[in-house]
Amino acid sequence: MDKLIEVLQQLVNGVSLGSIYALIALGYTMVYGVLRFINFAHGDIYMLGAYSGFLLAPLFAHTFKFGEFDTFTPENTLFILSGAGLIMVLSMMICATIGVLIERIAYRPLRERPRLNVLITAIGVSLFLQNMTQYRLGADPKAFPQLIPVYVIEGLGNLTILTSQLAIIVATIILLIILRFVVMKTKIGLAMRALSFNPTACSIMGVNNDVVISFTFALGSALAAAAGILVSMDSPSINPLMGNLPGIKAFVAAVLGGIGNISGAALGGLIIGILETFVVAIGFPQWRDGIAFAVLIVILLFKPTGILGRVEREKV
Amino acid sequence: MAGTLTGRLMESLLKLNNCTIRFGGLTAVSCFSMAIAKGELVGLIGPNGAGKTTVFNMVTGVYRPTEGEVLLAGERLNGLKPYAITGKGIARTFQNIRLFGSLTVFDNVRAAFNLHLKHGPIHALTRGKAFLNEEGAIEKRTLELLKIFNLERFRKAMCKSLPYGDQRRLEIVRALATEPKLLLLDEPAAGMTPTEKSNLMKLIEFVRETFDISVLLVEHDMRVVMGICHRIYVLDYGVQIAEGPPSEIRSDPRVIEAYLGEA
Amino acid sequence: MSRSLLNLVFALVLCASISFFGENFIASNFAYYYDILISIGVNIILATSLNLVNGYTGQFSLGHAGFMAVGAYASASWSNHLDPIIFGIVNGSGNPVATNAAMFVSMLFAGAMAAIAGFAVGVPSLRLKGDYLAIVTLGFGEIIRVAILNLDFLGASRGLSVPGTYTNLFWTYGSVVLCIYVVLSLVHSTYGRGFLTVRDDEVAAEAMGINTTKYKVAAFVVAAFFAGVAGALYAHFKAFLTPEGFNFFRSVDVVVIVILGGMGSTIGVVFAAVLLTILPEALRGLAHTEFVPAAYQVLLENRLILYSLLLIILMLTRPQGLFGDGTAFKKWLGRSRAD
Ligand SMILES: Nc1ncnc2c1ncn2[C@@H]1O[C@H](COP(=O)(O)OP(=O)(O)OP(=O)(O)O)[C@@H](O)[C@H]1O
Numbered sequence: 001m002d003k004l005i006e007v008l009q010q011l012v013n014g015v016s017l018g019s020i021y022a023l024i025a026l027g028y029t030m031v032y033g034v035l036r037f038i039n040f041a042h043g044d045i046y047m048l049g050a051y052s053g054f055l056l057a058p059l060f061a062h063t064f065k066f067g068e069f070d071t072f073t074p075e076n077t078l079f080i081l082s083g084a085g086l087i088m089v090l091s092m093m094i095c096a097t098i099g100v101l102i103e104r105i106a107y108r109p110l111r112e113r114p115r116l117n118v119l120i121t122a123i124g125v126s127l128f129l130q131n132m133t134q135y136r137l138g139a140d141p142k143a144f145p146q147l148i149p150v151y152v153i154e155g156l157g158n159l160t161i162l163t164s165q166l167a168i169i170v171a172t173i174i175l176l177i178i179l180r181f182v183v184m185k186t187k188i189g190l191a192m193r194a195l196s197f198n199p200t201a202c203s204i205m206g207v208n209n210d211v212v213i214s215f216t217f218a219l220g221s222a223l224a225a226a227a228g229i230l231v232s233m234d235s236p237s238i239n240p241l242m243g244n245l246p247g248i249k250a251f252v253a254a255v256l257g258g259i260g261n262i263s264g265a266a267l268g269g270l271i272i273g274i275l276e277t278f279v280v281a282i283g284f285p286q287w288r289d290g291i292a293f294a295v296l297i298v299i300l301l302f303k304p305t306g307i308l309g310r311v312e313r314e315k316v
Numbered sequence: 317m318a319g320t321l322t323g324r325l326m327e328s329l330l331k332l333n334n335c336t337i338r339f340g341g342l343t344a345v346s347c348f349s350m351a352i353a354k355g356e357l358v359g360l361i362g363p364n365g366a367g368k369t370t371v372f373n374m375v376t377g378v379y380r381p382t383e384g385e386v387l388l389a390g391e392r393l394n395g396l397k398p399y400a401i402t403g404k405g406i407a408r409t410f411q412n413i414r415l416f417g418s419l420t421v422f423d424n425v426r427a428a429f430n431l432h433l434k435h436g437p438i439h440a441l442t443r444g445k446a447f448l449n450e451e452g453a454i455e456k457r458t459l460e461l462l463k464i465f466n467l468e469r470f471r472k473a474m475c476k477s478l479p480y481g482d483q484r485r486l487e488i489v490r491a492l493a494t495e496p497k498l499l500l501l502d503e504p505a506a507g508m509t510p511t512e513k514s515n516l517m518k519l520i521e522f523v524r525e526t527f528d529i530s531v532l533l534v535e536h537d538m539r540v541v542m543g544i545c546h547r548i549y550v551l552d553y554g555v556q557i558a559e560g561p562p563s564e565i566r567s568d569p570r571v572i573e574a575y576l577g578e579a
Numbered sequence: 580m581s582r583s584l585l586n587l588v589f590a591l592v593l594c595a596s597i598s599f600f601g602e603n604f605i606a607s608n609f610a611y612y613y614d615i616l617i618s619i620g621v622n623i624i625l626a627t628s629l630n631l632v633n634g635y636t637g638q639f640s641l642g643h644a645g646f647m648a649v650g651a652y653a654s655a656s657w658s659n660h661l662d663p664i665i666f667g668i669v670n671g672s673g674n675p676v677a678t679n680a681a682m683f684v685s686m687l688f689a690g691a692m693a694a695i696a697g698f699a700v701g702v703p704s705l706r707l708k709g710d711y712l713a714i715v716t717l718g719f720g721e722i723i724r725v726a727i728l729n730l731d732f733l734g735a736s737r738g739l740s741v742p743g744t745y746t747n748l749f750w751t752y753g754s755v756v757l758c759i760y761v762v763l764s765l766v767h768s769t770y771g772r773g774f775l776t777v778r779d780d781e782v783a784a785e786a787m788g789i790n791t792t793k794y795k796v797a798a799f800v801v802a803a804f805f806a807g808v809a810g811a812l813y814a815h816f817k818a819f820l821t822p823e824g825f826n827f828f829r830s831v832d833v834v835v836i837v838i839l840g841g842m843g844s845t846i847g848v849v850f851a852a853v854l855l856t857i858l859p860e861a862l863r864g865l866a867h868t869e870f871v872p873a874a875y876q877v878l879l880e881n882r883l884i885l886y887s888l889l890l891i892i893l894m895l896t897r898p899q900g901l902f903g904d905g906t907a908f909k910k911w912l913g914r915s916r917a918d
Pocket residue numbers: 313314315316339342344362363364365366367368369370371411
């Protein structure tokens with residue numbers, strides 16, 4: 001019985017960690033879908049999301065009494081959630097804007113150039129975002145303000161689930177539902193899918209590819225920002241380099257699920273999160289960062305299209 | 317008659333036996349068989365999307381046939397890597413020119429001499445006499461080949477700066493540098509004027525004779541193909557609809573229909 | 580002996596005599612510049628070797644620091660454990676013949692170990708292109724670093740001290756000369772044109788009978804070998820190694836040099852290595868003068884901000900790097916000589 005609880009516990013931890021990876025992975029996969037390129041700077045958008053929350057929270061701290069509640073009660077729940085939600089939505093909007101700007105300034109002029117040039121630019125953008133943040137706000141870790149009270153949820157027996165973990169999982173589910181709606185049911189979502197299927201045909205059919213690409217960057221960046229806020233609720237210490245590892249792990253998740261495939265990215269994120277948690281749980285904590293790379297290498301060698309990806313053959 | 321036919325088949329250099337290739341749901345080439353004898357100049361024609369280039373890709377190992385086999389002088393080529401197939405004696409040009417864009421005209425051809433190179437990286441470092449001799453011989457040979465196609469005046473130019481037609485001819489030179497037994501030409505005259513075309517065809521005929529090789533030629537211009545090919549295969553939607561000497565092909569009702577249907 | 584080999588020997592002898600007659604003078608009178616001189620050498624080796632992979636062969640490796648780490652730790656361990664036994668060197672001091680012989684052997688060992696690592700990385704990475712290859716090599720580089728962090732006999736996170744600072748101008752610039760010679764003579768041969776064809780068009784290269792796989796592995800192995808040698812030089816110069824010295828940003832340093840110099844231009848890359856080793860130092864010096872307001876000091880001291888802007892601006896305006904494939908530079912050299 002204890003074993004079962006233990007496994008269940010790790011599963012919950014894995015899913016909440018995996019949700020974060022999934023949210024970031026979606027950005028990689030959507031951008032890859034429309035532009036066939038890996039946005040190296042995506043992990044840093046996640047970092048900027050956390051920093052946006054860090055800078056925004058003090059502005060609303062008084063109104064929403066951040067950090068003043070110890071527990072959720074029926075009276076305060078809605079109030080707390082709307083405060084946290086507001087910070088999250090604003091951060092998402094800020095990062096969406098940043099994402100769109102980056103694409104406009106750095107990537108768009110290179111669209112017809114070799115992909116390697118874009119990759120190099122993306123590395124440059126990533127370094128720029130990290131080091132500018134370091135320069136403006138300091139390299140030392142910052143304490144992220146408490147947006148929701150974090151404590152162990154009672155009444156679950158031996159299972160330890162934090163309110164922050166629950167928030168991550170619930171918020172991710174909501175965001176995924178919204179994303180699914182946007183991609184499947186709206187015009188711009190349809191255009192996104194069409195663009196990832198065939199760019200030339202798409203522009204011939206009168207779709208404005210630029211608008212769709214900007215929208216994709218906005219969407220992906222917003223999700224990454226949400227991940228940044230959510231993760232900071234759970235582990236409230238943020239630093240300018242915090243996007244590096246999660247960024248790469250989320251990339252692995254996207255490849256694992258089949259790059260370009262939206263459900264694949266979510267699935268891949270969960271798998272990587274759960275795997276990582278179990279690697280730590282069975283006693284190899286020093287390899288928690290290595291496992292993602294190992295997965296990546298195995299995947300690329302044996303099934304480069306990932307779990308749900310489709311084959312793309314170069315026409316000669 | 318029967319005697320010469322079997323004689324020809326026995327001598328065939330390249331043989332395709334019932335080759336089929338599918339891309340997902342699309343059958344690009346289906347159950348295609350062909351034989352090319354030593355020294356023969358064979359045409360492969362068909363409307364756009366008929367599967368001509370795909371046949372080239374199957375023969376050269378770029379794609380693997382889903383079914384069927386490819387034989388060169390009796391040896392099975394299925395599953396070999398493209399470079400290994402080139403090593404066996406099949407060279408090709410590409411429909412959408414694929415020269416080595418950052419190299420000069422000279423180096424494009426020189427690079428193709430790699431295949432039969434006796435000296436390796438270690439010799440490149442020690443730069444001994446034998447190595448330098450071989451490099452010199454390659455340089456001489458490269459210039460000779462360029463000269464045949466009247467390209468030696470461009471030898472120092474970047475290949476991308478050449479006129480379109482010259483780039484196509486350079487691709488042929490590059491393919492010849494691998495010393496093939498069989499040369500596959502994918503629309504080598506595309507985009508050329510009628511005079512350029514007929515000159516190129518004479519050149520191809522000349523090359524075939526002097527180097528004693530077989531040629532498989534894909535070309536849209538019927539007059540050109542009819543003029544020089546010994547035999548012609550006609551593909552339509554991946555299926556062979558006719559095979560025979562130009563005189564027969566010209567009057568074959570299925571061929572006429574396929575081409576009229578296109579127009 | 581062929582002319583190129585003679586030139587190589589001549590260059591090596593030149594390095595040796597400069598080191599023999601000038602080493603102590605420079606090291607004692609211009610210690611600061613001596614340090615920079617060695618760093619320049621190490622960076623030239625790293626960048627020209629990486630240029631074989633990223634420039635001439637058109638692959639994109641982001642893990643060069645990983646191979647450097649393998650070389651550095653290999654040579655340090657070798658010196659720690661075997662120098663006393665083989666060369667009778669105790670605590671890093673011995674007669675010059677012994678220390679130089681020890682340095683040579685440990686450099687070879689470092690190069691060999693790194694080359695093996697290069698082979699191990701190269702083979703599985705071959706199927707990958709562009710972005711994927713970049714991230715996988717980044718991953719390998721990180722795995723090497725994480726492995727060192729977890730290996731107790733390499734000092735783990737405590738770091739590893741290296742006995743003997745044997746690195747001198749001869750070993751550094753001798754390796755520079757050798758590395759440039761190897762890359763250039765490989766590339767400037769019919770064999771070596773193969774690297775360039777892999778970069779330009781893999782499908783066409785294969786169709787011309789070129790085994791692209793072999794070339795990619797060869798490029799990886801040669802580049803890793805020299806990264807290992809650079810690691811050995813670094814180890815026996817700094818005398819102390821930590822895994823953090825070989826992180827992702829160290830790889831980025833080298834990549835930036837290669838891109839600035841122009842992928843596929845050895846002379847450009849050498850120039851860029853010199854420039855980008857001096858520039859951060861110069862900016863750091865500038866930061867502490869009265870002309871620079873305190874608020875901007877950090878900006879000038881952080882080389883990565885400079886690098887990031889350099890990468891973005893270069894890609895937008897001059898993706899071929901300062902010198903492109905080197906033809907512009909050669910022309911310029913030729914003209915100034917003719918004048
Ligand atoms: N890699 C591939 N993936 C999917 N379909 C392909 C691929 N390569 C070729 N095809 C399809 O196979 C069919 C035959 O194409 P192919 O290029 O061989 O025609 P072709 O006869 O050379 O035409 P053209 O005269 O236009 O050159 C086409 O429908 C093409 O779209």
